[in-house]
Amino acid sequence: MFLKRSVQPLLTDFYQFTMAYGYWKSGRQGERAVFELCFRKNPLGGEFTIFAGLQDCLSFLSEFQLSREDVQFLRSVLPPATEEGFFNYLLSISTREVAVRAVPEGSIVFPQVALLEVEGPLAIVQILETPLLTLVNYASLVATNAARFRIAAGPDRRLLELGLRRAQGPDGGISASRYSYIGGFDGTSNVLAGKLYGIPLFGSVAHSYITSFTSMSEVKVQGLGSACGSTPALDFASLCRDWLSRVCEVLEVPKRQVNLSELAAFASFASSSPRNFAAVVDTYNVTRSGVPNFCAVALALQQLGYRALGLRLDSGDLLQQSLVVRRMLQACADRFGVPWLSEMQIIVTNSISEKDLMDLQQQPNAVDSVGVGTHLVTCPVQPSLGCVYKMSRDAPSMTEIRSYAQDSLSKLPAQHKCLVEPVPYQVAISMELHRLLSELAQERAPVPEESHCAE
Template sequence: MEANGPKEEDNRRQVIPGPTNPMVTPLLSDLYQFSMAYAYWKAGKNNERAVFDLYFRKNPFGGEYTIFAGLEECIRFIANFKFKEEEIAFIQASLPKTCEDGFYDYLRGIDCSDVEVYAVSEGSVVFPKVVQLLETSFLNLINYASLVTTNAARHRSVAGKSKILLEFGLRRAQGPDGGIGASKYSYLGGFDATSNVEAGRLFGIPVRGTHSHAFVSSFMSPDEIMEKSLQTRDGSSTCEDFVSLRSHVLRGIFGETNQSELAAFTSYALAFPNNFLALVDTYDVMRSGIPNFCAVALALNDLGYKAIGIRLDSGDLAYLSCESRKFFRTIEKEFGVPDFGKMGITASNDLNEETLDALNKQGHEVDSFGIGTYLVTCYAQAALGCVFKLVEINNQPRIKLSEDVSKVSIPCKKRCYRLYGKEGYPLVDIMTGENEPPPKVAERILCRHPFNESKRAYVVPQRVEELLKCFWPGSPDKPREELPPLKMIRNRCSNQLEQMRPDHVRRLNPTPYKVSVSAKLYDFIHFLWLNEAPVGELQ
């Protein structure tokens, strides 16, 4: 923002249509950004060109990869960037009275038509230090988006491809938007559906849900059900007393089950004969929930409907899912109902990566997992430490030093490439200065650790992918990348993860993926470092 003066000659500001987050305004910003903008303006530095890097230093969740997400929201933000009068009034009230009026006129005039954004495509696998964005402060939009997407991808990876993953986190999310963002980015990271209706409406994510314990306990007995008739699925006839249709099944075989539960299931099946999915653990799964479910599912079957399945929300999910499966298979055999043994089993209840992994190890019969709190709040690590550093101003490189080497920034406007090996796996990412020639296929290139002199390797890439693409504003010779629909971003994420060498993305002790700099950039970093180091240390 600081380097962005008003432009009279053209106006490339374009409102990108589509769902924008109503919480995101130019004021969603730290006050210091406005203080600094004023100081820059006062010092006449507002027309200088600055280059910023946005990156993170450490992969989350003890892993060795991160999925980059949030780019579309950033681009929408800058595309729509314009101060409203009431916002300028509030900035004026927040800054000292000594600030000159000219500054507020300057704010009135600015937009982001002069800002350039180069970024990795959303949904890409990325690694620490690789720059994802240049210019302005998208930290809020990127940090949580990338974190929850990565979290979702990790859950997908443990659950396996064949399972259905449902995001159930709205109630525990960090605020309403936390809930909506969580749904969007969980889908991006590989989830199949959400329970959050608003997220479904905004982003076209499939929406799923069943009923709660409260629904079950709100019934007393089947006598309460007034409307008992149900048409057969083909519409050919009507069963006048669906409630009693299979009640003999219960009396004959299973003994007495909870009657308020049976009433709730019956009532739900009458409302959703094609979508009967019952929560079976309100009272006792094996003694009441499963027999009640089976009686109602068999009654539906008599009328030509097929029940969807059950949900388990407590207890030993491995054991209960296996026992339920046995039960369903017995029903299939005893009652001659084809495929009843394949009845869907959904599990929920504070699931996370570890519990999925434990379930896999124990063996289970769960088909779908509903995951909430641990997914959406990123409980295992609630924040990603993205930072935003100045790396160049007016073509002068800038470096941020630190006693902690991992916090030293890599100066200059850069290009980034991913180099692929013979097997098709990415081997290493390399950053170069903006004007260096790009790495070439089949040509040896030296890849150096940015700070550790001894870490270096020659690589002969079989394929070279340029990572940073122009997302804003674009020009005839540098066309703007399209913002793909969410589903395509989701595919990119899944494809990129599959393309990785498995040891980089495994859950336990993954191998770090290397991010390097070119020999020229290495030399330049260390030349600058010497020149900028604190005077005291040079003495």
């Protein structure tokens, strides 16, 4: 299922309509024309791009129609001398005669090679130029950026898109979630993206939740039964306090330094969602409060047959802290005989860059999830524009597009995917095309002026 794009027919440049009027005035509006969409340079300093946005283009084209209100606005902004017949023409145009040829969405593409070809009446395809560029350029940029993050993170580390709060408006947010998933991210915090596209959702306790508690007396859900239901409910708050004393002893952390309001927040959340307990541990102090409190609640859940999901770091030196946290988890796992605790998911968030991810690659056991690969092998060939898309064509699922993108990326040789100084991908052209380009160049070459030198 794809989101019905709120792209209006007037989302184009003003000069597209002034040019359309010029075509209409000269009687050329119905001439067949072909527009090709390509780009000059790969983004982000790389040597590949993931093509995205095709389904948005098809959705836009299938619904394209200028309303009377749209035409009335154009009448108010175009020159007063514009003939009335042109406005009647605008009311009549549609995309019934427009054909679209494109490479499959998710393809690896390169500069100067057509990604999308739109054929139809000259004036109509002229008006369509800007919105189609808008729908493809942003989508391809986000998908390519996500693919670079996936390369930097490696194939196994989980990548989570958490950017809705900082997105360029609601549409930018939903687009970023969707195209990050196509580019290689594993999940999102965006609930609407989960509903519309089936993208796996992720979330953990936020700092605001932690700071909303002041004491253990606020943990209202006191009784928590075991996972199998074979034992009566226990006083979970007391259980967490008991475990905190034991954890502080193992980690050599004075209990007086531990923030008990943070323990209350963890215990409250865990008692309400015992199968989905994940918490941010840097609200007060990571090693002196956050991790001891997290371990205490995780061990209390373990006693009842539940398993915590993980902890999150959101500030400071994330790599260095993650190594320290891993050692603390290992110490508790060894002391209390809970092996899975040492393998607990450590999630890092907050302004993660490609360099940060490459640094994390050097420490494979430090971080499991992040919220935000010389031998020449046979090169992949960019798909041709042979596939003609109809506006009513059933759209592939988000999972299918993502799989195609990841498969395409896996076939691209490693030297072209390097995040630093990648090797340019050499795009070859056929001999027939080479001859045509040479002939056109010769035809357009300036004619040398006749010599007037004196003998």
